[in-house]
Amino acid sequence: MVRNGIMSCLLLFGYLPVSAQTAVAQDCNHTLTGVIMDNENHPMPFANVYVVELQRGTVADEKGRFTLENLCNKSYTFTLTHIECQHKTQGLVIDGDMETLFVLQHRPQLLQSVVVTGAKRVLESIQIRSELSATELLSGGTANLGEMLKQINGVTALNTGATISKPMIRGLTGDRVLVIQNGIRQESQAWGMDHAPEIDPLSAGKMAVVKGANGVKYGSGAMGGVILVEPNPLRDSMGMNGFVFLSGQSNGRGGSIAGMLEGKLHENWSWRVQTSAQKSGYLNTPTYFLQNSGVEGWNGALTLRHKGRIITSEFFYNHFYTKIGILKGSHFGNIEDLERAIAAARPANADSTQFAYAIQKPAQMVSHDLAKLNWSFPTQNIGKMNIALSGQYNLRQEFDAHRLFGSVSKDFNQADAGFELPTVALKADWEHRTIRNYQGSMGVESSFQRNRAFAGNLIPDYRSYKLGAFWTERYKKKPQPLEVEAGIRYDFQQTQVDNTKQIEYPTLNFHNISTSVGGIYHVLDNLKVTANLSTAWRAPNVNELYSKGVHHGTASYELGNPNLKSEKALNADFNLEYVSQRVQFQVNIFRNLVSNYIYVEPDTHFNAQLQRRGIVVTIRGVFPKFDYQQTDATLTGIDASLNWKVVNHVSCKLKYSTLYAKNVKQNEYLPLMPPTKVENEWRYEETGVQQGKKVQKWHSAIHFIKVFEQERLPLSIADFKAAPEGYVRIDASAGAECRLFGKVTEVNLTVNNLANTVYRDYLDRFRYFTDATGRNVGIHLKTFL
Secondary structure (H helix, E strand, C coil): CCCHHHHHHHHHCCCCCCCCCCCCCCCEEEEEEEEEECCCCCCCCCCEEEECCCCCCEEEECCCEEEEEEEECEEEEEEEEEECCCCCCEEEEEECCCCEEEECEEECCCCCCCCEEEEEEECCCCCEEEEEEEHHHCCCCCCCCCEEECCCCCCCEECCCEEEEEEECCCCHHHHHHECCEEEECCCCCCCCCCCCCCCCHHEEEEEECCCCCCCHHCCCCCCCEEECCCCCCCCCCCCEEEEEEEEEECCCCEEEEEEEEECCCCCCCEEEEEEEECCCCCEEECCCCCCCEEEEEEEEEEEEEECCCCCEEEEEEEEEEEECHHHHCCCCCHHHHHHHHHHHCCCCCCCCCCCCCCCCEEEEEEEEEEEEEEECCEEEEEEEEEEEEEEEEEEEEEEECCCCCCCCCCCCCEEEEEEEEEEEEEEEEEEEEEEEEEEEEEEEEEEEEEEEEEEECCEEEEEEEEEEEEEEEECCCCECCCCCCCCEEEEEEEEEEECCCCCCCCEEEEEEEEEEEEEEEEEHHHHHEEEEEEEEEEHHHHHCCCEEHHHHCCCEECCCCCCCEEEEEEEEEEEEEECCCCEEEEEEEEEEEEEEEEEECCCCCCCCCEEEEEEEEEEEEEEEEEEEEEEEEEEEEEEEEEEEECCCCCEEEEEEEEEEEEECCCCECCCCCCCCCEEEEEEEEECCCCCCCEEEEEEEEEEEECCCCCCCCCCCCCCCCCCCCCEEEEEEEEEEEECCCEEEEEEEEEEEECCCCCCCCHHHHHHHCCCCEEEEEEEEEEEE
């Protein structure tokens, strides 16, 4: 049976007919019981449950409970409907007799409520939300967070080579995009262009991106959007389940392994453990290897939940570690070598570089630990209180590859630049039930952190204190099709910069109010319009104020500006969405007005001593110089998508995104903004409905990505190298769900850059020195336990 299962998957990828497989008998006497709840944890009486593959279903009772019998050990697609809720389609793998929970969202809501472990519900503002499921995350293999999120329309990434990627939403990145992991704001050294979020996509149940300013719910910094890293709900029924995931890729000859096991062994206790590890060697472009581009890392997480008679308690802990090689062709010891490298079509050592796994200097080592205790309990049957206490510790070490005298040490015992950031935070919020058509929440949160540079002197040490309070209300009167939401928040932040080396730094106080108002109107059952107006703000980071020195990860010399003021954003969104059985269409138009916008630009001033423009010579080598500047900016754009079911089994997806980012004061474009992009995917998908088939469903797809040349460039800034030409990249994939070793297994084959196209991406800081990576073939297997 095992051999036949393996052959079934192999024959599928060889394009042999599935019908040629030998059928085997299956046990189809299993029973699925469950309950259907709404996003407020209320049972949904008389909801409909329909099994697409079997073309039959049932109706839940008055308590939302249902039973389905005579199910096989396979994957089914369930369609859930209720008169007060949005329709929902969800896949579920049956493995013996099972219990499950289905959650429906009330029809007026555009954005789904997020149910975090411990029954915590987070209400989103009425803004655009896009999700990546666990299957989509795992199919990416060893890709980092930034690369994963590029699947979402309007989301790009600011890259530092092929190994470091910072998510960018509508042209904003870094501290303007918040990362929320399991309900906790991720606090890390996110200020550098090479400082990517310390998140492992393999450990997430799903990820969501909320676009636009969202300062009311999430606080200062949420100017471009929010990335939500969300776990799946813990198991509520007795027993255990889990999965094992294996992935390999040709480019870098690397792979990853991940596993999850969860269970409920006592009526009050649920638990989950997760782990993953990744390793990759030198990556390659279509014509040469990238020296010192290896990556390795591992991640682990533990979740415990106790469901008492009144109080539900949850403990969550996550550890993240990565070691990243920095391209050696980006660091130089003299001006001539740097200029020669920027002008050259390929790195000087490209022909002599051979594949290797060893990570040498320059490099980065980053670890992040997060622990959270959460308590939730009802309050007099009119609401629910949530209290979360969290602690984080971020450690970043950067290792240089140059010395003025003597050789560079090969070990990693002493960092050339090192930063540690411990953070303690407390948050309490109260959510009230619907009272006279109003539903809302209010809360307070505070945090303290201390940033210490224990090696190097790029930025000074500092302490930061934050305090915030918010209130949001949502109005909906049934059966009216209009729902309105409004909110307000106040934040205060104090930054105390340590006075060291005879430099007197001031104590900086920042405070501001964030507001939001929006609504959603259901024109028809399948047509809705959403509009939102919101504000957010962000205090300048210490690196933007006081940086002075070499930032080796970006291969640059950075100089801060102590006169910078707080950024303030006013964001307007309009969204039109149409959904039918065959067509899903969405167009989102947005405009973000940012006053005191902070950006970094190449220094083009002439250095008379060096007879060069924008070049700095240090004892660690020569580097292009970048300065922090401030202006008023407007970011206007369109994100549009179309999903069309052409015929049975065949679907077509189209995506389009464009952005106009203007420097208002200079009346020119802003640098480092994403160019226009168009994507087109054709997909064939078939679900087997006949009992006895080892391959239950399979798909194949081809994906075209067209990135246009970035012609919207500032005229007053002479970049070190002209923007690269646009390019077309082709990706392909195929996958199947089958049975291996008696277990349901998902097998996916992916090919990125199928044509092995040579190109450079405008948003890659290392485009000055090298091409982007070439073809990458990956195979990914996920087996359910």
